[in-house]
Amino acid sequence: xxxxxxxxxxxxxxxxxxxxxxxxxxxxxxxxxxxxxxxxxxxxxxxxxxxxxxxxxxxxxxxxxxxxxxxxxxxxxxxxxxxxxxxxxxxxxxxxxxxxxxxxxxxxxxxxxxxxxxxxxxxxxxxxxxxxxxxxxxxxxxxxxxxxxxxxxxxxxxxxxxxxxxxxxxxxxxxxxxxxxxxxxxxxxxxxxxxxxxxxxxxxxxxxxx
Amino acid sequence: xxxxxxxxxxxxxxxxxxxxxxxxxxxxxxxxxxxxxxxxxxxxxxxxxxxxxxxxxxxxxxxxxxxxxxxxxxxxxxxxxxxxxxxxxxxxxxxxxxxxxxxxxxxxxxxxxxxxxxxxxxxxxxxxxxxxxxxxxxxxxxxxxxxxxxxxxxxxxxxxxxxxxxxxxxxxxxxxxxxxxxxxxxxxxxxxxxxxxxxxxxxxxxxxxx
DNA sequence: TCCTCATTGTGAAATTTACCACAAAGAGGT
DNA sequence: ACCTCTTTGTGGTAAATTTCACAATGAGGA
Numbered sequence: 001x002x003x004x005x006x007x008x009x010x011x012x013x014x015x016x017x018x019x020x021x022x023x024x025x026x027x028x029x030x031x032x033x034x035x036x037x038x039x040x041x042x043x044x045x046x047x048x049x050x051x052x053x054x055x056x057x058x059x060x061x062x063x064x065x066x067x068x069x070x071x072x073x074x075x076x077x078x079x080x081x082x083x084x085x086x087x088x089x090x091x092x093x094x095x096x097x098x099x100x101x102x103x104x105x106x107x108x109x110x111x112x113x114x115x116x117x118x119x120x121x122x123x124x125x126x127x128x129x130x131x132x133x134x135x136x137x138x139x140x141x142x143x144x145x146x147x148x149x150x151x152x153x154x155x156x157x158x159x160x161x162x163x164x165x166x167x168x169x170x171x172x173x174x175x176x177x178x179x180x181x182x183x184x185x186x187x188x189x190x191x192x193x194x195x196x197x198x199x200x201x202x203x204x205x206x207x208x209x210x
Numbered sequence: 211x212x213x214x215x216x217x218x219x220x221x222x223x224x225x226x227x228x229x230x231x232x233x234x235x236x237x238x239x240x241x242x243x244x245x246x247x248x249x250x251x252x253x254x255x256x257x258x259x260x261x262x263x264x265x266x267x268x269x270x271x272x273x274x275x276x277x278x279x280x281x282x283x284x285x286x287x288x289x290x291x292x293x294x295x296x297x298x299x300x301x302x303x304x305x306x307x308x309x310x311x312x313x314x315x316x317x318x319x320x321x322x323x324x325x326x327x328x329x330x331x332x333x334x335x336x337x338x339x340x341x342x343x344x345x346x347x348x349x350x351x352x353x354x355x356x357x358x359x360x361x362x363x364x365x366x367x368x369x370x371x372x373x374x375x376x377x378x379x380x381x382x383x384x385x386x387x388x389x390x391x392x393x394x395x396x397x398x399x400x401x402x403x404x405x406x407x408x409x410x411x412x413x414x415x416x417x418x419x420x
Numbered sequence: 421t422c423c424t425c426a427t428t429g430t431g432a433a434a435t436t437t438a439c440c441a442c443a444a445a446g447a448g449g450t
Numbered sequence: 451a452c453c454t455c456t457t458t459g460t461g462g463t464a465a466a467t468t469t470c471a472c473a474a475t476g477a478g479g480a
Contacts, residue, residue, distance in 0.1 A: 005417075006437055014409035018388055019257050031458060040390060044457090050460055060445040060458040078416030092306035100302060102388065102405040108412075148411065172415045174407060178228055178312065180250060190411040192404055195312040197384060199224035199287050201358065201400040202318075204444055205382045206288030207215075216467055242427060254427090255469060270475040272429040326425055 005199050009050050013073050020070045032063035079107045088161060089152035090115035090131045093176050099126045109145040141168040148172040155179050219260050223283050230280045242273035260302050289317045298371060299362035300325035300341045303386050309336045321354040351378040358382040365389050
């Protein structure tokens with residue numbers, strides 16, 4: 001913990017977590033770094049080093065206990081608690097994220113969705129959530145104790161919209177908008193840029209993977 | 211060109227491209243690496259070095275011509291051509307990607323969407339595309355000259371489904387499934403793992419951004 | 421023409437990240 | 451108790467990436 005954690009580590013921990021979940025479903029009780037590495041196309045030493053930043057979870061000669069390591073990574077990633085999510089923008093992406101199983105599984109609970117479009121406000125999504133007026137966002141953030149806002153609005157209103165959310169104390173943002181957001185230092189933004197992945201693929205296809 | 215290109219470069223080029231598009235809309239004709247860097251929170255030297263791998267696009271004392279650089283990056287990224295896209299799986303994500311403006315804008319044209327679910331087959335999406343039977347995938351790939359498959363199916367059928375697509379000559383895959391796909395060497399896979407971004411955010415929020 | 425200013429392109433240094441290699445340690449058998 | 455086998459945790463090294471720093475160059479004005 002004293003040492004600085006390389007940035008790519010968090011992402012890999014999430015990958016290890018996913019694999020461990022699979023193993024636990026299969027009923028495996030212990031696992032070695034080398035078998036994980038083989039499965040994930042990573043060097044076993046990298047996995048061990050990544051884990052070692054947070055403590056010694058394994059046993060020499062035996063490996064790691066699947067359940068134990070899962071719980072530890074949950075704690076490290078902060079997903080041993082439930083995060084309250086607000087989806088900002090009921091466009092295609094926003095709506096797709098309501099009830100998206102990949103999120104609820106890991107403790108990210110969508111508590112509300114807001115939009116500015118009158119035609120969308122009041123619509124029932126997935127027989128679960130009603131689209132609310134974006135002007136009530138502040139109230140919703142406080143009442144539903146929202147931790148994370150997921151921004152899925154058109155680019156031209158992105159900054160303006162997120163400014164409102166910031167005023168109400170949001171400290172984490174998942175940004176689906178292809179624009180860099182200006183936020184205070186203590187607010188974390190994680191960008192999800194789907195179109196970048198398409199372009200990266202295109203690049204690799206044209207350049208033959210080099 | 212002889213030199214090896216660092217992996218992060220392609221992704222940044224796509225970011226530069228996005229910014230240049232903005233500049234061109236604003237009617238700017240030239241731009242310097244330092245003003246781009248300021249805007250993107252990157253060092254100007256990094257931008258210059260990234261571009262220099264592909265040639266000298268700028269002029270000393272003046273900077274880069276917006277339009278010219280845009281066209282060059284288009285060529286480098288391979289988005290000066292249209293890519294034919296097949297969406298595999300008409301779940302939430304798959305449906306959201308049909309007509310997703312972020313894609314069509316940059317030459318990624320969704321030509322078809324397939325699913326295995328009888329209830330979904332035949333459904334009209336966005337008054338544009340009809341969901342087709344996944345068993346016709348091979349035929350569709352050939353007839354519509356599909357270049358890239360976008361995998362959005364449940365994890366347990368992911369590998370099986372992609373194997374079919376590979377048989378029909380797909381050479382590029384965007385993978386939304388939280389699983390590593392096994393593919394031949396000459397096939398490029400780009401993973402888009404939404405839930406990883408949420409976990410990375412959670413991690414940073416818990417660890418105070420360090 | 422010559423001087424000044426701005427900005428590129430790029431070797432070399434600095435930093436960050438990944439990988440190696442091996443001592444340490446536990447389990448199981450004899 | 452000792453030997454063997456396996457696998458971790460980690461210091462040190464290698465590789466990859468970013469950043470620095472500056473010579474080279476073009477534009478514009480005097």
